[in-house]
Amino acid sequence: MNxxxxxxxxxxxxxxxxxxxSMTVPEKVQMAHQLVELGVDYLEAGxxxxxxxxxxxxxxxxxxxxxxxxxxxxxxxxxxxxxxARALEHAxxxxxxxxxxxxxxxxxxxxxxxxxxxxxxxVAAVELSRRYAxxxxxxxxxxxxxxxxxxxxxxxxxxxxxxxxxxxxxxxGYSVPxxxxxxxxxVARALGDTAIVSVHCHNDLGLxxxxxxxxxxxxxxxxxxxxxxxGERAGNCALEEAVMAIKTRQDMLPFDTGVATEHLYPASQxxxxxxxxxxxxxxxxxxxxxxxxxxxxxxxxxxxxxxTYEIMDxxxxxxxxxxxxxxxxxxxxxxNQRCASLGYTLSKAELDGxxxxxITLADRKKGVLNEEIVAILEERLADAAAAE
Ligand code: KIV
Ligand code: ZN
Numbered sequence: 001m002n003x004x005x006x007x008x009x010x011x012x013x014x015x016x017x018x019x020x021x022s023m024t025v026p027e028k029v030q031m032a033h034q035l036v037e038l039g040v041d042y043l044e045a046g047x048x049x050x051x052x053x054x055x056x057x058x059x060x061x062x063x064x065x066x067x068x069x070x071x072x073x074x075x076x077x078x079x080x081x082x083x084x085a086r087a088l089e090h091a092x093x094x095x096x097x098x099x100x101x102x103x104x105x106x107x108x109x110x111x112x113x114x115x116x117x118x119x120x121x122x123v124a125a126v127e128l129s130r131r132y133a134x135x136x137x138x139x140x141x142x143x144x145x146x147x148x149x150x151x152x153x154x155x156x157x158x159x160x161x162x163x164x165x166x167x168x169x170x171x172x173g174y175s176v177p178x179x180x181x182x183x184x185x186x187v188a189r190a191l192g193d194t195a196i197v198s199v200h201c202h203n204d205l206g207l208x209x210x211x212x213x214x215x216x217x218x219x220x221x222x223x224x225x226x227x228x229x230x231g232e233r234a235g236n237c238a239l240e241e242a243v244m245a246i247k248t249r250q251d252m253l254p255f256d257t258g259v260a261t262e263h264l265y266p267a268s269q270x271x272x273x274x275x276x277x278x279x280x281x282x283x284x285x286x287x288x289x290x291x292x293x294x295x296x297x298x299x300x301x302x303x304x305x306x307x308t309y310e311i312m313d314x315x316x317x318x319x320x321x322x323x324x325x326x327x328x329x330x331x332x333x334x335x336n337q338r339c340a341s342l343g344y345t346l347s348k349a350e351l352d353g354x355x356x357x358x359i360t361l362a363d364r365k366k367g368v369l370n371e372e373i374v375a376i377l378e379e380r381l382a383d384a385a386a387a388e
Contacts, residue, residue, distance in 0.1 A: 034263065055087045176207060229241070353383075
């Protein structure tokens with residue numbers, strides 16, 4: 001049996017805290033419904049100390065979804081932990097997620113604290129969290145720029161204090177996959193089976209998903225991620241990418257997630273309708289072009305056998321069907337198929353004539369619509385009838 005990788009969704013927390021992504025409490029609850037359908041293991045619903053809205057969101061999600069493990073974020077201090085605990089009061093399976101920065105750059109310029117002080121604060125926050133919840137996650141913010149020896153020391157200390165998950169964020173999206181894998185491997189070996197190691201990668205260099213998967217290969221068993229990859233700056237690891245990479249490449253990534261992948265596209269679409277933007281058209285898995293084919297050679301191959309140009313069945317992620325885009329790169333085969341689907345069966349000579357007019361039009365436009373194809377067909381067929 002494959003190892004299970006837990007999916008920790010932070011769309012409603014890290015995702016929501018980025019520009020254009022804020023959601024009201026009812027919107028968060030609506031999105032949570034979809035995330036529960038999707039089968040995420042953990043749902044981080046907010047950062048209760050940050051705002052009344054975040055507190056209410058954690059509370060509402062906790063009350064409404066007893067089946068899912070709900071997480072709330074808290075800095076490593078009493079005030080935050082107690083606020084998170086209060087927001088989680090009605091959760092059946094609460095997780096307090098407490099964090100503090102561990103890199104020297106953050107210690108010196110942001111926290112003005114020594115390593116000893118940070119370690120003591122982390123341990124105290126975990127101990128306090130354990131008074132309220134059995135499930136406690138500790139995150140070492142800016143872990144990838146932290147001295148590895150100190151990271152190992154603090155990781156062991158928080159586990160001894162009661163944390164059952166240690167999350168190692170690439171907070172500034174600085175790491176590259178080979179390096180990140182080695183980095184995760186070191187902590188995973190040091191912790192053995194005393195805790196789950198988790199990855200939380202930002203996408204500043206476009207490597208968030210690659211780094212997350214390298215982390216899993218090195219021993220991490222939780223991925224923190226968001227729908228459509230939303231999140232601070234360039235975003236977080238996209239949930240749909242990590243999950244579909246694991247599902248599609250079982251030969252290289254022999255792991256299981258509990259995600260019902262046919263809900264990925266609906267989740268992406270719902271999120272897009274709640275926030276200010278949707279995924280870019282060429283976004284992997286959920287972008288408008290992710291299953292669209294325009295080049296004639298591709299369309300021809302695809303029409304002969306789908307697997308020539310498609311590694312995933314669009315229906316497996318909830319996209320109704322692949323799209324053949326009719327444009328200037330399309331060939332006769334794709335045009336003929338579209339004409340047939342519009343109810344026109346053409347002889348070879350008719351298809352040649354229609355194709356000629358189609359290409360003239362396509363050369364001037366970004367894509368040709370079905371109505372325009374019908375207009376060409378009708379015109380062409382009328383010409384042919386007049387000539388008889
Ligand atoms: O990016 C980060 O370091 C975070 C932590 C709070 C987990 O979001
Ligand atoms: Zn983050």
